[in-house]
Amino acid sequence: MIQPAELQRLPLFEPLSVAQLEYVRSTARERSCMAGEPLFTQGDAARHFFLVRRGGIKLFLLSREGDEKVVEVIQTGQLFAEAVMFMEQRRYPVNATALADTELVIFDHDTFLSLLAETPGLALKMLGSLSRRVHGLLSHIDELTLHNATYRLVAYLLSQPQDDTGEVRLDLPKQVIASRLSMKPETLSRILARLRTQALVEVSGETLLLKDKNGLRRLLGQEI
Secondary structure (H helix, E strand, C coil): CCHHHHHHHHHCCCCCCHHHHHHHHHHHHEECCCCEEEECCCEEEEEEEEEEEEEEEEEEEECCCCCCCEEEEEECEEECCHHHHCCCCCCCCEEEEEEEEEHHHEEEEHHHHHHHHCCCCHHHEEEEHHHHHHHHHHHHHHHHCCCCCCHHHHHHHCCEECCCCCEEEECCCCCHHHHHHHCHHHHHHHHHHHHHCCCEEEEEEEEEECCHHHHHHHHHHCCC
């Protein structure tokens, strides 16, 4: 079971007292999901928010034709669905499915709302968390609407954690990355092939080497 000290490392729970942290811990529960297992569906009644302790969760929408649009990928150490507790009708606005075998901690919305009434600092932390989430989504919308597919993929690759040699591990399936960047998987493959031909990247399975980061930045119009 998750420990109070682990909860306190999360910015959202930082203002809580020891007694409040223990209360949150005692009312939380854990769940394991297998890769591909649905967690909730768009429109389901929302009573909980979640912490990913291990693995990853894909938040996505489906078009009428059944096409999938990945809205966000939630990874280890991240919370999600906490904003839903403030919606007039508490229903999940997206679908959620495990990307890999995943361990979750599940928190109750009503329990958390009772703590908000007791702890003004917690409300401020929640506002800060939601503001960062909105800012991130607005930045993502800006990239999708103002830039072409090559720009979006190059910006994504440069934003990923990399070692001193420029090696990037693509932990997400390529079809998920493509959906997150609003392109078809075959478009992503074509762009990667072109970048490889231009000696900007080198692809080996799920590992990608950024051979010429300055060259990649030039594609974004950035100053070196």
